[in-house]
Amino acid sequence: MHRHLLPAALMLCLLVNGAMAQTPPGDAVRGKPLFENTRVATGNNNIANCTSCHTDGVQGRRIAISLNTGGTADPYADIGFETAMTRFTQAMTGRAEMRQFYGVLTTQQVSDIAAxxxxxxxxxxASETQINLTAALNGNSPARTVTLTHSRTAAESLSVKGVTLEGSGAAQFHVGSAAVSCLANSVLAAAGSCAVTVTYAPTGGGVADADLVFRMSQGTSGDFYRVLPLHGVVTGGSSGDSGGGALGLGWLLALAAAVAGLSAARPFRRR
Ligand code: HEC
Known part of the structure; x- marks a missing residue:
C-alpha cells in the first residue's frame, strides 16, 4: 500500500509547488494604486480604471466577493487572498466588461490587486480556524497566542472594542493577561497588530466549546467581528485521537488538503 502512496505523495508535492509558482504573493500596497488608478499604475491607457465601473471602490468589491462566497454584505469581511484571486480571475474571464484586463495585467499585478x-x-x-487545547482537569493548557492585524492600506485605524469568550463552554477558557491584550492597545494603525492569549482551564470533565470573538470597527463603520472556535479536551479522558501508524496517512491527507485548498475558494462564515 505504501509503495503506491509514495508516488502519489510526490505528485502532490509537485502539484503544490507548481500551483505556488504560478501565483506570486501579492502586495496590497502595490495593489491599491493598481485598483484606484489602473491606467497610471500600469502605464497602459488602453484599459479602464477599475473604479470607472466600480464607482463604490474597493469596499464595493469586498461586499460583492463576500456576498458571492456565502458571507454578508460586509465591506470589512475576512476575505482570503485565494478567494480574492478566484473571484477576480473568474470576473476577468467571465465578464465581457472585464476581459480587457485578462492577459494584459501581469500575474504580479493580478496578485497585487487580489491582495x-x-x-x-x-x-x-485565521478566523474560523478551530483552536484545539488540552489540559488536565483543574489544570491549565499551554497558552495559545492569537494575533489581530489591521489591514495595510486602510486610511482609518482599527478600534478593538471587545475580546470575549462566548458559547456554552466559555467559562472553561480564559483570555490572558491585560498587558498583552488587544483591549489595552485598542486602536491599531494600518498594519498594526495586537495579541491575546487563550488557555483552557477545565473545571469539569469531557469537552468544552466556545468562541473567541474580536469585536471591532473602523472609521465610522458599524461593528464587525472575527471569530475563532475553541475546542477544549480534558486529558486522561477518551479523546479518541490515537496515533498508531496514522502518521503517514495523516501527512498524505494534509498534502491532499493543501492541494484542495489551493484550487477551492476557502469558505468562511461571519457570525
Ligand atoms: C468596464 C467595467 C468594469 C471595469 C473597468 C472593471 N470591472 Fe470588475 N466587474 C464588472 C462587472 C459588470 C462585474 C460583474 C457584476 C458585479 O460584480 O458588479 C464585475 C465583477 C468584478 C469582480 C467579481 C466580484 C464577485 O465576487 O463576483 C471583481 C473582483 C472585480 N470586478 C474586480 C475588478 C477589478 C480589480 C478591476 C480593475 C482591474 C475591475 N473589476 C474593472 C465591470 C468592470
Whole structure:
C-alpha cells in the first residue's frame, strides 16, 4: 500500500509547488494604486480604471466577493487572498466588461490587486480556524497566542472594542493577561497588530466549546467581528485521537488538503 502512496505523495508535492509558482504573493500596497488608478499604475491607457465601473471602490468589491462566497454584505469581511484571486480571475474571464484586463495585467499585478481586495483585518490563526487545547482537569493548557492585524492600506485605524469568550463552554477558557491584550492597545494603525492569549482551564470533565470573538470597527463603520472556535479536551479522558501508524496517512491527507485548498475558494462564515 505504501509503495503506491509514495508516488502519489510526490505528485502532490509537485502539484503544490507548481500551483505556488504560478501565483506570486501579492502586495496590497502595490495593489491599491493598481485598483484606484489602473491606467497610471500600469502605464497602459488602453484599459479602464477599475473604479470607472466600480464607482463604490474597493469596499464595493469586498461586499460583492463576500456576498458571492456565502458571507454578508460586509465591506470589512475576512476575505482570503485565494478567494480574492478566484473571484477576480473568474470576473476577468467571465465578464465581457472585464476581459480587457485578462492577459494584459501581469500575474504580479493580478496578485497585487487580489491582495488589495483581501486587505481587511485578519487574525492569525485565521478566523474560523478551530483552536484545539488540552489540559488536565483543574489544570491549565499551554497558552495559545492569537494575533489581530489591521489591514495595510486602510486610511482609518482599527478600534478593538471587545475580546470575549462566548458559547456554552466559555467559562472553561480564559483570555490572558491585560498587558498583552488587544483591549489595552485598542486602536491599531494600518498594519498594526495586537495579541491575546487563550488557555483552557477545565473545571469539569469531557469537552468544552466556545468562541473567541474580536469585536471591532473602523472609521465610522458599524461593528464587525472575527471569530475563532475553541475546542477544549480534558486529558486522561477518551479523546479518541490515537496515533498508531496514522502518521503517514495523516501527512498524505494534509498534502491532499493543501492541494484542495489551493484550487477551492476557502469558505468562511461571519457570525
Ligand atoms: C468596464 C467595467 C468594469 C471595469 C473597468 C472593471 N470591472 Fe470588475 N466587474 C464588472 C462587472 C459588470 C462585474 C460583474 C457584476 C458585479 O460584480 O458588479 C464585475 C465583477 C468584478 C469582480 C467579481 C466580484 C464577485 O465576487 O463576483 C471583481 C473582483 C472585480 N470586478 C474586480 C475588478 C477589478 C480589480 C478591476 C480593475 C482591474 C475591475 N473589476 C474593472 C465591470 C468592470
Amino acid at each position: 488589495f481586495l483581501a486587505d481587511t483585518p485578519k487574525t492569525d490563526p
